[in-house]
Amino acid sequence: MKMIKRIGLLILIFIPVLIHSQDLIILRNGDSLNCKITKTDSLSVYYSILKNERKIESFMEKNEIRSYQINGIADSTTDIHAVNLNKKVQKVVLDTTAYVKSVSKWINIITWSQKYGIHANGWEIMAYGYFLKNDSKWILPIIYGIEYFTINPDYFNQSGYQSARINYYMVGLSPLRKLNDYFYVNIGLQVLLGSESLTDYNGNESRNEVFGIAPSEGIMFIPKSKIGLCIGVGLYEKLLTSAFYQNDIGLKLEIGLKL
Amino acid sequence: MRKLVFLIPFILFGCTVTQRISYQVNKLPATIQSNTIPILVDVRILNDNRAQEKENTVLFTDPHSTKINGKTMCINSEKHYKKDSVSAQMTRIMVEHFNKVKLFKQAFCNNSSVSGYYLTGTINYFYGEQGFSTAAAVGAQFGLLGALATSGAKTPGKIIIDISDIKLFKNDGTLVKDLGDFYKEYKEDLSADAYCWCIYNNINEKLKDYNTHLVEKIRTDLADVKFD
Numbered sequence: 001m002k003m004i005k006r007i008g009l010l011i012l013i014f015i016p017v018l019i020h021s022q023d024l025i026i027l028r029n030g031d032s033l034n035c036k037i038t039k040t041d042s043l044s045v046y047y048s049i050l051k052n053e054r055k056i057e058s059f060m061e062k063n064e065i066r067s068y069q070i071n072g073i074a075d076s077t078t079d080i081h082a083v084n085l086n087k088k089v090q091k092v093v094l095d096t097t098a099y100v101k102s103v104s105k106w107i108n109i110i111t112w113s114q115k116y117g118i119h120a121n122g123w124e125i126m127a128y129g130y131f132l133k134n135d136s137k138w139i140l141p142i143i144y145g146i147e148y149f150t151i152n153p154d155y156f157n158q159s160g161y162q163s164a165r166i167n168y169y170m171v172g173l174s175p176l177r178k179l180n181d182y183f184y185v186n187i188g189l190q191v192l193l194g195s196e197s198l199t200d201y202n203g204n205e206s207r208n209e210v211f212g213i214a215p216s217e218g219i220m221f222i223p224k225s226k227i228g229l230c231i232g233v234g235l236y237e238k239l240l241t242s243a244f245y246q247n248d249i250g251l252k253l254e255i256g257l258k259l
Numbered sequence: 260m261r262k263l264v265f266l267i268p269f270i271l272f273g274c275t276v277t278q279r280i281s282y283q284v285n286k287l288p289a290t291i292q293s294n295t296i297p298i299l300v301d302v303r304i305l306n307d308n309r310a311q312e313k314e315n316t317v318l319f320t321d322p323h324s325t326k327i328n329g330k331t332m333c334i335n336s337e338k339h340y341k342k343d344s345v346s347a348q349m350t351r352i353m354v355e356h357f358n359k360v361k362l363f364k365q366a367f368c369n370n371s372s373v374s375g376y377y378l379t380g381t382i383n384y385f386y387g388e389q390g391f392s393t394a395a396a397v398g399a400q401f402g403l404l405g406a407l408a409t410s411g412a413k414t415p416g417k418i419i420i421d422i423s424d425i426k427l428f429k430n431d432g433t434l435v436k437d438l439g440d441f442y443k444e445y446k447e448d449l450s451a452d453a454y455c456w457c458i459y460n461n462i463n464e465k466l467k468d469y470n471t472h473l474v475e476k477i478r479t480d481l482a483d484v485k486f487d
Contacts, residue, residue, distance in 0.1 A: 039479050044472060046479075048439075056421070056442040059472045103448075104411050106394060131411035142398065 023047070024069040025060065033060075037070050040092075067093040104133040109222065109230055111256025115149060117236075117248040122149020124252075130176070139176040139184070151245055159244035161198050166242060168194025168210055181224050186234060188216040196242055212240030222258060230256040278339040278459040280348035280385075282467040284359040294478060295361045298486050301374040302354050302366055305422065306381040307346040314419075315386055324391065324455040331391040333414075333455035335462050346382055349466070356470045362477060375487075376435065380425040384442075387462035389416030392451030399453035416449035418462050420469045427481070438480050443469050 023037040025045060035047040038057065045068055046059045069091040109128040115121060130141035156164070174188030192212035199205050218234015232254035239247050309315040317327065323336040340348065350368055357366040367374055395412040423440035445468075449461040 039475070041475065044475075046472070046476065051442070054423075054440060056423075056440045057476060058442050058444075059476075104413065106412075133411060142401065 026066045027064055028066045104131045107132050108259045109256050111254045113252050113254040115250055115252050117250030119155045119248045120149045120151045137178045162201050163199045164244045166196040168192045184220045186218045186220055190214045210242050214238045228258045230258050277341050281352055282463045284355045287359045296363050296481050298363055298376050299365045299374040300363045301371040301377040303377055303379045304350045304369050305346045308381045308383050332388050333458040335387040335458050360474055362474050375430055378427050380422045383423055384419040384421035387418045387458045389449045389458050390414035395451050396453040412451045413448035414451040418445040418465045441473055
């Protein structure tokens with residue numbers, strides 16, 4: 001009788017172990033997976049599972065996993081199961097900060113700028129588009145823009161021309177360097193290619209090709225939120241082969257919207 | 260004086276038409292010599308069972324840019340794996356991988372003259388699909404700057420690699436170990452380009468990851484096997 005009671009007690013003890021022979025993996029996205037964990041290492045968890053009545057083995061990177069729980073009898077071939085020899089149930093909660101995955105998202109910004117130069121004042125509308133990556137401090141935006149400015153009359157009068165007009169394209173790079181979650185340094189260098197039409201006081205018209213460079217430096221505030229106000233301030237310079245507008249340096253105040 | 264200035268970004272992305280199943284094994288981490296399984300193994304060309312799986316049909320019938328459920332998708336269409344069969348290419352890179360990480364004393368590809376053992380398996384899936392990237396396509400219209408700016412473009416993708424019936428035999432046909440089926444389904448955002456070629460590179464990268472884990476599985480499974 002005493003023996004039967006002991007056997008009954010042993011069965012009662014082992015029933016939960018038998019029922020909970022499956023292990024559990026909980027993913028960072030909230031999904032869970034009932035499986036048999038066969039091995040873990042520093043980066044991955046290996047497991048077996050039944051899929052369409054087929055026993056398959058697979059694996060999962062730890063950066064996808066929030067926690068995993070190992071139940072049942074140990075498998076001495078793996079480290080984690082070796083631990084289980086002494087402890088039938090083990091739950092492992094991963095330090096998710098150690099397995100942060102690289103993500104990127106597309107950002108659009110439209111800005112309006114007021115430009116104050118020593119030789120010309122004007123405005124500018126720019127559209128920035130770029131991928132913001134969580135693991136990179138540098139951003140290379142794609143930029144479209146239109147700029148309009150008026151040369152100061154005192155400066156233009158020194159040129160000896162009655163009227164002039166210049167059109168040019170600017171091509172170059174204007175990367176952003178992330179300082180923190182909100183502030184970015186903007187250092188750019190554009191090449192200017194275009195032409196100018198000149199009319200002197202005798203009414204003679206001429207046309208020249210124009211080349212130049214236009215560096216810029218500034219700082220921008222860009223909010224982390226999906227939509228928000230952006231503010232920037234910076235300096236710009238221009239060096240051109242123009243007959244009436246050879247150089248300029250100025251201050252740029254920028255305000256815009258992140259979309 | 261008035262001036263209008265347009266900042267013009269530009270250009271483009273290259274493309275390759277004939278694709279290979281390959282990746283750089285040189286960058287694989289070195290392994291500890293003591294983990295090497297001390298046998299010479301001939302890896303037989305994997306059996307190709309992909310045509311039996313319904314989901315793979317599109318790979319054999321459609322071009323690399325196609326519509327799946329009404330959406331434009333990029334797939335690793337079979338048409339561009341021209342030089343050699345998928346199974347031969349997968350076997351070859353698997354052997355290169357095994358040798359680089361010294362899984363076995365030496366692995367050979369379909370050459371049993373000196374090996375004492377051979378490994379077999381069946382490919383059920385080598386399937387890759389991802390969404391077409393409109394951002395990359397737009398960026399490509401604006402030249403180098405556009406391509407650079409959208410070089411980080413990603414689209415949701417799915418890659419399945421499945422090799423079943425992985426078995427290690429002695430040369431006389433005696434089964435040494437049934438290593439079972441090894442399956443991996445990747446569902447994540449994958450790098451995209453304007454012309455749908457990136458899926459081939461993406462699946463190669465995932466194959467590298469798959470083989471890396473396959474090596475670990477084989478190492479573990481054979482840890483308790485005594486070899487002559």
